[in-house]
Amino acid sequence: MSELEKTKRTTITRLPKRGSYESETIHSILDEAYFCTLAYERDGVAFQIPTGFVRVGEKLYIHGSVGSFYMRELLSRKPVVSIGVMLVDGMVLARSAFHHSVNYRSVILFAQPELVSEVTEQYHVLERFTEKICPGRWADIRKPDAGEWKATMVLSFDISEASAKIRTGAPKDDEEDYDLDIWAGVIPTSFEMKTPISDPALKSGVDLPDYLKNSWK
Amino acid sequence: MSELEKTKRTTITRLPKRGSYESETIHSILDEAYFCTLAYERDGVAFQIPTGFVRVGEKLYIHGSVGSFYMRELLSRKPVVSIGVMLVDGMVLARSAFHHSVNYRSVILFAQPELVSEVTEQYHVLERFTEKICPGRWADIRKPDAGEWKATMVLSFDISEASAKIRTGAPKDDEEDYDLDIWAGVIPTSFEMKTPISDPALKSGVDLPDYLKNSWK
Numbered sequence: 001m002s003e004l005e006k007t008k009r010t011t012i013t014r015l016p017k018r019g020s021y022e023s024e025t026i027h028s029i030l031d032e033a034y035f036c037t038l039a040y041e042r043d044g045v046a047f048q049i050p051t052g053f054v055r056v057g058e059k060l061y062i063h064g065s066v067g068s069f070y071m072r073e074l075l076s077r078k079p080v081v082s083i084g085v086m087l088v089d090g091m092v093l094a095r096s097a098f099h100h101s102v103n104y105r106s107v108i109l110f111a112q113p114e115l116v117s118e119v120t121e122q123y124h125v126l127e128r129f130t131e132k133i134c135p136g137r138w139a140d141i142r143k144p145d146a147g148e149w150k151a152t153m154v155l156s157f158d159i160s161e162a163s164a165k166i167r168t169g170a171p172k173d174d175e176e177d178y179d180l181d182i183w184a185g186v187i188p189t190s191f192e193m194k195t196p197i198s199d200p201a202l203k204s205g206v207d208l209p210d211y212l213k214n215s216w217k
Numbered sequence: 218m219s220e221l222e223k224t225k226r227t228t229i230t231r232l233p234k235r236g237s238y239e240s241e242t243i244h245s246i247l248d249e250a251y252f253c254t255l256a257y258e259r260d261g262v263a264f265q266i267p268t269g270f271v272r273v274g275e276k277l278y279i280h281g282s283v284g285s286f287y288m289r290e291l292l293s294r295k296p297v298v299s300i301g302v303m304l305v306d307g308m309v310l311a312r313s314a315f316h317h318s319v320n321y322r323s324v325i326l327f328a329q330p331e332l333v334s335e336v337t338e339q340y341h342v343l344e345r346f347t348e349k350i351c352p353g354r355w356a357d358i359r360k361p362d363a364g365e366w367k368a369t370m371v372l373s374f375d376i377s378e379a380s381a382k383i384r385t386g387a388p389k390d391d392e393e394d395y396d397l398d399i400w401a402g403v404i405p406t407s408f409e410m411k412t413p414i415s416d417p418a419l420k421s422g423v424d425l426p427d428y429l430k431n432s433w434k
Binding site: 013035039088094098142148177178181192193195205 | 361
């Protein structure tokens, strides 16, 4: 296991036992999540954007239109941003209102954006975006043409200043409350993909591909 | 329908057709979401915290420990924060890599924190927190005692400077791509609650309450 160095920004002060600085833990949370929130300062206020992302190695990547105001701002100003991800695993119902909680796995990282200008890296990242959501899809679809390629910006962020925070398991009630006649436990939660719905404009005779037949619960 | 006034911060510049400033739309997204990301500036960097919230009327509420560093900081500095919520409704698979997209409903709002010190409002908000996740729960559980009450901070944020952004429906491909033999459509997604799991320390003879028997799909 490799441990990231704690910084003032990533040190968990509230319930520090839930914190982790292990790369493997941080990567596994990032790899399971499809969306992050990217926040950056503008005129003294923290703006935020929800966006898709992929992790490759020690970097997190986002992509967007070269015409997007915030992508251009990130590129020109290169501010330190925070990127946050949260997976919600369950609602924790305690005997007392006070001890109700949530089971979650979250990551926060701080980094400056870097433009990905190398074509092989850019191509690989765009492939990973598609494959993360739907393994097998990239081989099947029309790849970006020259104009689309030019219209797409890919930015990378080092995953070096980061921490994870995790809560798992049953509720923790006050000792004297365990004798109350109140049900307690966890409602498990998850983000789920369902049976795909074909585009009404789908060309006649085109079937659902095999790689999409078992990709959801 | 009541329309919120656009500000420089809430005006949607990228794909403005997806934007909405209607209170009813904004409220409905907030009411369906359990978690938000709260971001605020500290030393020129945008920090962010994922947290639960409830909406009551024209206000959004968060709660936390009075010992929490960020709750205390919000209270003492009263910075303008951004609060973001995203509901993900589907992965949009187009014929071209370029037009892959996501169906979502998101809200961003900007506001300054205000301490909720009035006891009736505070009590009502804490009740709503529990009832939002699990309707029927509040009547069943041990309510906060004086010490727990003192340990809990509730902050409110006006929902007056806010916008929503929504994408729905099928992929939009380039005209000439509709003739390709590539499947296109949407993988619907949702955040789901599953069958509750009892606390291993549950007092013998305590059954799952009726209000929890049908609260998930």
